[in-house]
Amino acid sequence: MAERVLACTACHGKEGRATPDGYFPRIAGKPAGYLYHQLLNFRDGRRSYPQMGYLLEYLTDDYLREIAGYFSALELPYAPPAPVVAPPALLARGEQLVRHGDAEKGIPACTRCHGVAMTGVAPFVPGLLGLSRDYVASQLGAWKTGQRQAQEPDCMARVARQLTVDDVSAVSAWLASRAVPGGGQAAAKFNADLPMPCGGVVAPSASGVAQ
Known part of the structure; x- marks a missing residue:
């Protein structure tokens, strides 16, 4: 399989560890269900990146599951976070949104879905750490403007x-400043009910109610 995914590692780095500039994100060790859904999203047009669409256009669902499973099983160390230059107030706002959300704006804490350690929840929710500031900001911006979509209901959108633009900057800066704990292992389950329905999550909540 390692030889068959060389086209992936050409952009995502050796063994899917990501590139130094962080433009292409790490895929090694991400939950298999999440990787599979993203491959489907690129193939089926919910996410738009011509190179990905070209590579995946004729691949079957089963083959995409194989690719996702291969990269998910790779347990590789994370590099230390790159220095983040940002005003303390911006970083404080980022931490507030990630850990507690903003109830007045209807924004749930990132940790409600992505796990208290922010390393994701298997098998469908990715970790938020170990990604570059620019990548996180660009993906939040893409969801905000409709350029990135997921299975309905699209909770991230x-x-x-x-x-706000400042909120996106705050969240991306604070997340990029954090080291990845525990080797980046995703949690086995949610620690509470999800704050809203999410089409990309096909798993029971903590109370046993399907989301």
């Missing part, structure tokens, strides 16, 4: 539309 709903959240991103409530974020």
Whole structure:
């Protein structure tokens, strides 16, 4: 399989560790369900990046599951976070949104879905750490403007539309400043009910109610 995914590692770095500038994100160790959904989204047009669409256009669902499973199983160390230059107030706002959200704006804490450690929840929710500031900001911006979409109901699009430009900058800066704990292992389950329905999550909530 390593030889068959060389086209992936040409952009995403050796073994899917990501490139030094962070433009192409790390895919090694991400939850298999999340990776599979993203491959589907690129292939089926919910996410738009011509190179990805070209590579995946004729691949079957089963083959995409194989690719996702291969990269998900790679347990590789994370590099230390790059220095982040940002005003303390901006970083404080980022931490507030990530850990507690903003109830007045209807923004749930990132940790409600992505886990208290922000390393994701298997098998469908990715971690938020170990990504570059520019990448996180660009993806939140893409959801906010409708350039990135997911399976309906698209919970990330709903959240991103409530974020201001400064909020996006704050969240991306604070996340990029944090080291990845525990080797980046995703949590096995949610620690509470999800704050809203999410089409990309096909798993029971903490209370056993399907989301």
